[in-house]
Amino acid sequence: MKIEPKTNSKKPLYAVGAALLATTTMLTGCLQTAGEATIWEDPTTTTSEEVQIEGEIDEGFCVKAPNELPYEEVKLDGIEEHHFVSTDYCYLESEKYVLFIDKGIDIPGDFQVNVDAIIDELEAELGLSSCPDTYEYCEWMINVSIYFDGEYPWYNVGVGTKIPIFLMADDKPEGWISSATSEGAVIVIYEMFSEEILNSVPYYRDNPSYINDYLDYTDIAHELTHVITERNHRTTEIITEGIAEYMGYSVIEALADEYPSIGVAQERRNLDDYSLPEKVNSENAERIFIEDYMTLSSAERGAQYTYGKYLFMYLYELNGSDTYKKLNDKIIEMGINYDRMEYSEEEVNKFATAIKELFGEDVFEKFGEWCVENDHLQTVGEMVTE
């Protein structure tokens, strides 16, 4: 489902957002539902007309802190059973992020405690800061007005270096899925929709099997990984989705004992892998990494999630806790600037070189051997290519 941006908006954020998206932002949505959803504007479709709107910023426009807007600040008491259900837009401010909460969101009382822990653990396992000095922060919010049917409650809010996290209730439903960029994350989780939405919207009411009996913090860890890694450096599809999948897996494992709701997610979550067009072995592992699955049709690009997850599982086993930090530093040292807008074998090859220089010339051969030995990346399905 493609969600079109509002093209007649004259709000200043829209223009700045469009210009900004054109240079810095990329969709990194997750394949949680069948088909494809374009949630944020496609940066390649920004027209000169939209950019011209930049000159029309309202007089008196100024950046506001979340508490200067007429929306309630939510405070949670840390007890899972004490749910807050939003009836209007509201927000919750934590040390490293601000939650912007849609109408009809059901938040368990321990949500903030759990998300705080996930971000701390991500920073530790990635070896990266969620608010690096090197990143150019937008003065005010990213443009996610396409979710709000023309009204945009947060359009002139600034959060500094904190991560804006939008908790969205898809009550039409439009088929929204979670996604993230360096500028923030959009979280769409059915289990966080209010009972009223789940009981009244036919799509949810008539498909109870779509709704889990637990909140899968794996998905939240996945999206927040995108924000943190993208704020530090852009990479290939396999690296981007792979590290997010691997962190979604490992961070939940690490926190499960200490945080009861995360423990429930760890017990019940579904870690099924996506099918691949071919089994991975020592002979093809490097070629596949360089091809980055770019010939698969976009609706089938789950393969890079799964290949990347096992690549990082292997590299972390081999190299320990500063694996991603080493890779991030190496990419910066080598001056690789690949924005994924258009596939370039030459540029992706540089990432392969970085991995080989860090972890050994034969790292891809050994990874392929490890896959075969451990029966990882051996599930093949029929895939459609473009």
Ligand SMILES: [Zn+2]
């Ligand atoms: Zn993703």
